[in-house]
Amino acid sequence: MKKGLIVQVIDIQFANLPGILEDILRDVMTEDTIQGCDYDPFNISSQIAVLKDTKILICKIRGAIEDGKAKTETSWLPSRTTSRIVPYSIEKLASTRNGKRPVTLGRTRSDHLTVDVKMLDGKLNIITGKKGVGKSHLSKLLILSLIQNGAPCLVIDVNGEYVNIGRARNDEPTAYADKITVLKPGHSLKFGLSEVGLKTFLNTMIYALDLPRTSSKVFSRIWNELERSGNLKLNSLNDAIRRFSCHESVREAIYSRFNTLMDLELFTDDISERFDFGLFEKKMNEGHAFIINMKDEHAISRRLVVELLISKLTEQLSDMRLKAVFLFAEEAHFYLRETYWEDIITRMRHLGVFTTFVTNQPDTVQESVYRQADNIFMFNFTNEHDLDAVSKVAKIDAESLRSIVKDLPAHNCLIVGDIVRDFPIVVNVKPLDIQTMGQTRHFFQD
């Protein structure tokens, strides 16, 4: 085909033909009360049956084919009278299978959809859908595809769903098991004060624990004094806060928050227990996924860990010690403070933090994220409020999105964005031979 308009079917409805209601009413009215037969010598009634089932395809213009090449923009319309309608495989348009890093996401109605995982590089992505439709499953597929291609991933796992990503269904380690590390805050993930630094620690006190500004200035002085004397340790900090000459109310404010942080057991003076950011850096640059299992973690702990990690990542990326990080943030509203949303889609993106938000509460993601998102993976939503929230994405019109998304079966997702060359496509996400479920505890074992 040299030239053609590309239209996509977004909905299938029964055609509202004139008289169809009368026909249906007559059938309903007579089916129980009257029996009989039709003598239809020319079989015209078969056409009536065909018409009754006639369906109308609701379509949207997606682009054009000119000189055999697909384009998403078009500035012409074909003839209404002489044009022909021919089915066209959307995989031909959306697939980037010829890329250097192909990954098969699943099946469309007619074929497999293979895309280039490079299309996630430098991008802001959203995976959303209601609970239990396969968001985490797709997220895992993307993570595995990324580490398979040597990309570094950091996963903020709120529900402990990713902890078994390195294990096959038969509980054997997968080929990528050595490229996956699961960290549990307070256990395998502890920090030293000097590594964290005043700024990060203070931010945590202010944003996570609401430390007043005046108190924060006093805390900075305490920290700086200990740092100058080379005695920046937990016990020293504890003593210094208690002894520092300041108003009692200020001391109380600092001390109560410091104790809260200590109770979380996220900090240690023991070097052997501390998280090795040097090793983290090395592994990430070789292609590795760090899963931060925050299941059952206190809200403050979550915020603190994320503050610390993002702060550290920013530092490493700024110093070019890390090339980039693919950050997978599940239910980010639980731990991401307000000011970070804007930061993530602007400054941090330029530094090399490429975020994928995964959420079943689309209204918790800021509108600016939807507008800036490069790739959106949308699973089923039926709730109008949720549909309103996701309709804000800039990559697809609201009508198409609502029409498609509300009818999606489980494990089917609408993909929109660069990864499918801006041709919206519905994919049945392929199964993975890994323990896809997290460690959910069940009462009934049978």
Place this chain on the structure above:
Amino acid sequence: MTHRTQDIGFEHSKISRLLSEESGNILLPDFLLNLSSESMRTLSGGFFEPREVTTVEAELEDAVVEEPHLNLANTTIIDEPEPIANVVGNCPVVAVDVSSVRVGESEQGLLYALRGALVWREGLSYNFTRCGPLAFHLNDLIARSLSRRSRANDSISYSAWSPLSERLLSRLRNTLERWMQRLACSRLSRGIVLLDGSLTAGTPDNPTVYLEDILNRSRENGNAVIAFSKETKLCFSGKKITRLLDKANYPCLLNIDRIITPQFPSAPVRLMGRVYVAKLTSRGLPFRVDIDRQLSEESAAKAVGRLINSDIVEQGYPETLRLAHILSTFTANEILAIQRHLSIDYGLKLAPRLSFRRSLFGPYGTSTEAS
């Protein structure tokens, strides 16, 4: 009573044979089937302009108006309506209705479709046999063919037919309707045959011979033929005759035959039924009702009583006849289906609609044209 029950049982099974597929060849006359095929063969591809159907089009059926408009002077004294006596026991009821509809226009003529429905009540259940749709391409060629055929076939008097395509439809429709009515009267015994319209015949498109034959067969089988007119043009003192029963709040029958008959002194138009205005239920609508003139007045009144007892009567109209009408009538969707059939089976291409008003005046044509 036992004797009657056995009789009814026998008649029910007899009419039920209409349901069997083998009876298909008797449900429609070969003449009409052949004519349909023959007429459709005269379509040689080409364009046709389909009838535009919309949901707001209330009346799709092309009614054939034959009843003369008659205004009776109010000098005539009208009798009091007689209450309809309740008759014990029931009898089989059969109703016939036929519909026609214009489907479109070809370059050579008009395209129509016909369909007939025969509904009967058996015990407490209703049954139907529906015939058609039959498509016809009406043009001068077919009219001439009909004329030749009528001369060659003495048993059916088509001799009055003229080669005017615009009259062909009502004749074809009458032919099918009379055929199905004759079938009903022949198959039923000691029952009531309900027809749509009046028992008036003798117009060029509605020859007397058919109706005579139907009524004769009916009488031979002990049936009573009752025809219901949904619309009547008979007026009394400037008002529709059905208004004569405005004050009656009980099932009743008003014989107006003696004031109608003198208006039709001789052939060609013949009133073959005795004309009544009837209200079958106390709150129902009044209708003009024609009952076989050869039945005594007493028998006619009894037949109406038996009808009320043997059929559901909603709003003063028998259910059997209502179902026959519903089943035969074409919906807009069915017209589209027939148009599709013509397009697929006869290779007709849809011609773009040309509106002179629209061509000349664009959006400034009248609202009906522009819509």
